[in-house]
Amino acid sequence: MDMRTLTASEPMTDAIAWLTSFNPSHFHSDNIIPLLAAATESDSAPFVLASVLLSLVVIYLASTIGGELCARMNLPPVLGQLLGGLVVGISAFHLLVFPEGGGDSTTSLMMTFLQNTAGLSLDSAAAIFQTDSEVISTLAEMGVVILLFEIGLESDLKELLRVGPQAAIVAMVGVIAPFVGGTLGLIYLFGVPTIPAIFAGAALTATSIGITAKVLAELQYLNRKEGQIIIGAAVLDDVLGIIILAVVASLAKTGEVELTNVLYLIASAVAFLVGAVLLGRLFNPYFVKLVDELKTRGQLLIPALIFAFVLSYIATAIKLEAILGAFTAGLVLAETQKCRELKDQVVPIADMLVPIFFVVVSAKTNIGVLNPAVPENREGLIMASFLILVAILGKVISGFTVFGQSDINRLAIGVGMIPRGEVGLVFAGIGSASGILSGSLDAAIIVMVILTTFLAPPLLQVVFQKSATAENLPQPEAAALSMQDSQNS
Template identity: 35%
Template sequence: MHGAGHLLEVFFLLLAAQFMGWLFRRFNQPAVIGEVLAGVLVGPALLGLAHEGEILEFMAELGAIFLLFMVGLETRLRDILAVGREAFLVAVLGVAFPFVGGYFFGLAIGFDQLPSLFLGTALVATSVGITARVLQELGVLSRAYSRIILGAAVIDDVLGLIVLAVVNGVAQSGTLELGTALRITLLSVVFVGSAVLLVPLVRRIPFHALPVGSPFGFALLVGIGLASLAATIGLAPIVGAFLAGMLLAEVREELHLEEPVQAIESFLAPIFFAMVGVRLELSALASASILLYGSMVLLIALLGKLLGGFLGALSQGFRRAVVVGVGMAPRGEVGLIVAALGLAAGAVNEEEYALVLFMVVGTTLLAPLFLRPSITWAERAPEPKASQEPLDEARG
């Protein structure tokens, strides 16, 4: 397709995403749902005005990167560390419950062991971009429950990657590849740990003396650089982008970073969410068995994360623990990647892939619908003192 064709696709995606996002906000619903449905509207499933392709896929990935970079800019490390125990528990339980549930459900409906393992693995990873957009819209990113969700999402991604490495190794070689899992674990811990250790040093950097056009230019280098490094070692690029934002959060006011980053994010993030809808194949979800079994997998996916998040964050109080559980529920591209790897390896068939597709679409649309009212409900309860202190320090 020539350049004009690509520009038209971007135009139609943005037009639909902006209008649908505005429409959903008018009805007091998360704009992200409208943006996803905008992709369905202009995508191959309906109007056929936008299609999957390298350029749109790359722009969508940049959208996810800048969304999490922006979220990272609004999140200070000390706030994440203040809820570190809860974030770790939420991540571990939120990986264990869906994986076990998906695996045993697969066996119960007649899947072989390997497809059941892939089904469990596809239920593991949270798509934090969807939750982050809702938290951002509602202005609650500074709340303790938001910090738990964001911290857990980073740990969740590392754990999910380890599970995927092990299961994919079994599919490829028929044996358990512990060496691969250990290598990925070590690289992931070193990557995340190094970013955390660099936070105290950020304020010592002479930004205005750096050989770059502007502090914002340097911020872009850090954001894209850490996203690229994360992708190189096998982590999701959004993990690197979030950590980059968290590094620069220490100097965001002095360097005036929020406004320019938000300008780029407001352009690219809707494309990311709209592309979720563009990828949707309505025909794959049409059969009665897919609707039945897909609904059951969707229920397992929602309950697994809800239960894991709730139990892990119970120290924050009942209502906020519910918010954490709901916030961890959306799945996204990681689930589809897992299913696609299984399909390529011959470990799953088209029907089993469609179950994962149904689950991803369902959690993407349902979780934001439940997240907004659950946050409103939680905000009516007083904030626990333990979670207020870091926030008060940040304001001071």
């Protein structure tokens, strides 16, 4: 046999060797199932992409139509985005539903549409639904991170530090007043046990910085004294809310408060905020120099996003909120000479991601708990009426604690602290998951969150327009209007 024959025979030799080494155990079900699962997962990948794309189409349509209708009615567009989320979400058309809102693949019209048009099997629908929900929820979280980064860029660090004492008092009163009023009222008026009452009272302390900041930006009041006090107080509220949530969650689990966790959160929050601002000032010249040296596309935007995401990660890693890191990054970069150029580049990204956040927050909210025709809702609605009153008054009172400012709209500051938004829903979700809240109290918290979230944008517009009208009046008329306001209050 010549060399050519030997070479040709090698594949046959390899085949014989493989057959002689054949082991039937290789084809045991334990080995086959992972392979089949991997194949199924691979087959499902196009459906995941299709589902996410359809979800984004629904979100952008709801956001655009709702925002445009509200803008034409001279209402804040963010209110339209929230209303659009209600329409497409679990409360109405079920186009955009999430497990957290009580939806599943059988109630999602999106999954039904994919089954009818793209050939999605019924067996795969549940997995696709879960993945789609996770992706869209993550994009929504990215949206609020970008929003707070943009708000940080719009803010003036010097002004924030100047109004810091006023913002701190507003935040403290805005936390203490609703917490004490809500907790004691639930215990003594409704006979709610102490720990559930504390949990519900804690849910009243939150302020949705995302919703308030968006409305202030739309009304062009973000850089006014009122806007800066509201933003500063809302940031402190967010920190205080994290600490309170840790306290009540510990109380719910063990019946006692772990003091070390509370002290850790307070110390880490202070260290993060102060450290990030101080180090940021040292970092700014190097950031500008780096940007000037880069020649590739996105030479300003990409380093800025890296900085924002690093601070967001650090905030998350030390058990704070990612949005706190993003806001701090924006504050730091707002001090650079690249600020205006950076803001112009961030706006398109915010336009793409921020509507996802507002539509998703609203889509997860089931307003069915507002239906008094359902007997199970009535007790919750009565408690909700009390919680709403405390939630609004507790924050409005905080605005009137601002000192040393004679020409400031204190009512607007209080109203700006009203919306609970996604922060209140987090409290409700944790309380419900822990089993500490009764069905009626859980529903009452959700109703309070819904109404405070939807009431705040139009109320803010009204109080700021009233202020603007007074400023535009001749001096005697403005003084008369101011005197009339003080007498009414």
